[in-house]
Amino acid sequence: MRLEKIISEIEKIFPLNTAEEYDNVGLLLGKTNVECKKALVCHDVTDETIDEALSNKCELVISYHPLIFSSLKKVNYEDRVGRLITKMIENKLSLYTIHTSFDNIKNGLNLMLGEILNLSNQRKLIPKKNSLMKITSYVPSDYLDKVLNSLYDAGAGEIGNYSKCSFSTKGQGTYMGSKQSNPKFGKKEELTKTSEILISLVFPSHKKKKIVENLIESHPYESVAYEVTNIENSNPDLGLGSIGILPRSMTQNEFLEYLKSKLPISFLRHTKFNTNKIRTVSVLAGSGAFAIDNAIENNADAFVTGDLKYHDFYKSDNKILLVDAGHFETEFFIKNKLQEILNEKIPNFAFVQSNINTNPVKYF
Numbered sequence: 001m002r003l004e005k006i007i008s009e010i011e012k013i014f015p016l017n018t019a020e021e022y023d024n025v026g027l028l029l030g031k032t033n034v035e036c037k038k039a040l041v042c043h044d045v046t047d048e049t050i051d052e053a054l055s056n057k058c059e060l061v062i063s064y065h066p067l068i069f070s071s072l073k074k075v076n077y078e079d080r081v082g083r084l085i086t087k088m089i090e091n092k093l094s095l096y097t098i099h100t101s102f103d104n105i106k107n108g109l110n111l112m113l114g115e116i117l118n119l120s121n122q123r124k125l126i127p128k129k130n131s132l133m134k135i136t137s138y139v140p141s142d143y144l145d146k147v148l149n150s151l152y153d154a155g156a157g158e159i160g161n162y163s164k165c166s167f168s169t170k171g172q173g174t175y176m177g178s179k180q181s182n183p184k185f186g187k188k189e190e191l192t193k194t195s196e197i198l199i200s201l202v203f204p205s206h207k208k209k210k211i212v213e214n215l216i217e218s219h220p221y222e223s224v225a226y227e228v229t230n231i232e233n234s235n236p237d238l239g240l241g242s243i244g245i246l247p248r249s250m251t252q253n254e255f256l257e258y259l260k261s262k263l264p265i266s267f268l269r270h271t272k273f274n275t276n277k278i279r280t281v282s283v284l285a286g287s288g289a290f291a292i293d294n295a296i297e298n299n300a301d302a303f304v305t306g307d308l309k310y311h312d313f314y315k316s317d318n319k320i321l322l323v324d325a326g327h328f329e330t331e332f333f334i335k336n337k338l339q340e341i342l343n344e345k346i347p348n349f350a351f352v353q354s355n356i357n358t359n360p361v362k363y364f
Helices: 003-013 047-055 080-090 109-116 141-153 205-218 252-262 289-297 310-316 334-345
Strands: 026-029 038-042 060-063 094-097 120-128 132-140 167-176 191-204 226-231 235-250 278-287 302-306 321-324 350-353
Touching: 003 026, 003 060, 003 094, 003 334, 026 080, 038 047, 038 334, 047 060, 047 080, 109 120, 109 235, 109 278, 109 334, 120 278, 120 289, 132 141, 132 205, 141 191, 141 205, 191 205, 191 235, 205 226, 235 252, 235 289, 252 278, 252 302, 252 321, 278 289, 289 302, 289 310, 310 321, 334 350
Parallel strands: 038 060, 038 350, 060 094, 278 302, 302 321
Antiparallel strands: 026 094, 120 235, 132 191, 132 226, 167 191, 235 278
16 A cells, blocks of 8 residues: 555544644655555654564554654754664655644543543543634535535534534525536526525534535535635534543542552652542643643643643642653553554554553653
8 A cells, every 4th residue: 555545544533733733743754655565553763663663564653752843953863863763764664643633633542541540521621722613505405415414424513422513594595607607507697596505514624625525526506605714612522631520539549549550650749638539530641731720720620641840730739639640651552542543444454563662761
């Protein structure tokens, strides 16, 4: 299979424009017009994972974390990133990175972390803003179901736990075709009045291209009238973090023991205990100090994340239990889930899961 085809399928699952603006996702190394038979799925790119890809005769490495993250001004062979880039280029390995395009999607990384903790009624902790649009068009009544179903198939009309959401109202449309026109109804150079239905549907902005294509393809008119507008509502299906409810209330000590039973870590860093019980829990896998205020604003009893610094713990202000459960330890399931998703969505391609634990942090 050509690499461009594989990438096209991956990006149907993890659209690039769902990633955070600061992130670096997509094809970081390689070219798309090459044949590819096998890909290694890994957490991080290291010397060991590159060797593993080569020993498995992979042409592609799919990593969660980006090897190239900040602005790259030079490739120095003695520098870690420069050395790894050089090694991959010399061995003709392509590199594709997913990162926050996995975090932000509807059933993404943090919902999966919440499921590991048995959280129910989960929702996004930080719903993404400026990521919703609305499409409006005018459809002859006999074609209403065909057009709506086409838009639903493209991903329009999904709001939270509901699908096929739309609004419609009857009206009258008018048009006059030129000599060069080919009207479906009426005649050229004559004013035509038709009974039409105005339809309106909300959709995530990253699906705009497919939705407009499906509208034009399914609509009977030669020239389709439609409007696409940005809407300011937060998108409940796109964003970072997750918040949900534990199966039962726990003391703070019980909750930490519970975390250690669910995550591959024996040591937890946390704020001081108080008498509050833990029932509503927010999570953000990896590095999530920036979301402490969001957790407090959402009335979470605890916030589980990684990479908290000394002064971050003060932000709890005795309002919330902050728990640093480790960057890697809150992402430990990523390789399994990525391979599971990729195998399901792209069944005719070979994905090899890395056997290497790339966590650089060791505990003594």
